[in-house]
């Protein structure tokens with residue numbers, strides 16, 4: 001593909017897969033002056049909806065091949081498991097770029113495009129996009145970029161224009177990098193979901209629970225990002241309150257047994273971080289208590 005910086009805005013960009021990330025990335029690129037030429041998605045109405053968000057010049061395409069034949073750069077924004085299949089179904093050409101946005105996969109997923117002569121890269125915004133996020137900006141977001149050098153340089157320029165920051169992740173580290181992203185987003189939301197379940201079991205709605213918990217969650221995220229992990233750990237494990245931990249375990253056994261193993265596993269992770277700060281007898285006792293609770297759960301489940 002053409003990598004002349006001055007021509008960056010004249011290159012025709014296409015998207016295959018009109019879902020959540022496309023709904024944010026395509027309008028943001030358009031606002032940054034890039035030419036979003038067209039969209040193809042398995043469902044026609046999805047492509048139409050994205051084009052409407054962008055401009056009259058952005059066209060919904062009937063086939064991915066037609067879109068590719070009319071673009072200089074293609075973002076494949078289908079679910080991860082479809083990226084290779086989509087790439088293999090298309091005849092690519094030299095002098096064009098092909099990018100996917102998965103955090104888990106490398107540019108190797110685009111090997112068919114590469115063998116047809118295209119430049120390939122993976123381009124993962126370290127941000128979360130849900131269905132109603134089309135108006136969020138990508139300012140200050142980090143983008144993990146990996147792939148062919150000329151395309152990496154081009155994508156660094158794109159990132160700069162979006163107000164984000166490029167992040168270099170070697171292909172052999174991409175999966176681990178993605179585990180970290182998943183833990184900081186989907187798994188945090190999962191833990192919150194489990195905390196909300198407790199409120200529901202004592203008669204409050206999800207909305208009420210989230211209203212009650214939000215100041216606590218926001219302050220926690222603020223503390224972690226400003227002061228680091230160790231200085232933000234509070235709660236009975238940091239204080240060494242083994243009596244409180246015993247109380248939690250008894251209460252969960254009685255009222256929420258399905259949450260017990262998650263509670264113990266997360267508490268053990270909490271201890272492993274606390275141990276970076278100090279080793280003391282109470283922490284070891286709490287660790288023992290949690291481990292014996294987990295093994296009792298396993299014994300009961302096989303009995």
Ligand SMILES: NC(=O)c1ccc[n+]([C@@H]2O[C@H](COP(=O)([O-])OP(=O)(O)OC[C@H]3O[C@@H](n4cnc5c(N)ncnc54)[C@H](OP(=O)(O)O)[C@@H]3O)[C@@H](O)[C@H]2O)c1
Pocket residue numbers: 016017018019020021022040041042043044046047076077078079080082086100101102103104124125126127128129130
């Ligand atoms: N969402 C995030 O927070 C996020 C963050 C960073 C990176 N990513 C990455 O971005 C990529 C897309 O994720 P997403 O969350 O946007 O997924 P998504 O909301 O599920 O959207 C993907 C869309 O692709 C379309 N599609 C599926 N199979 C297709 C095919 N074979 N050909 C053409 N279109 C197809 C579907 O659209 P229709 O059926 O409606 O046409 C679907 O809505 C993934 O690689 C993901 O890892 C996502």
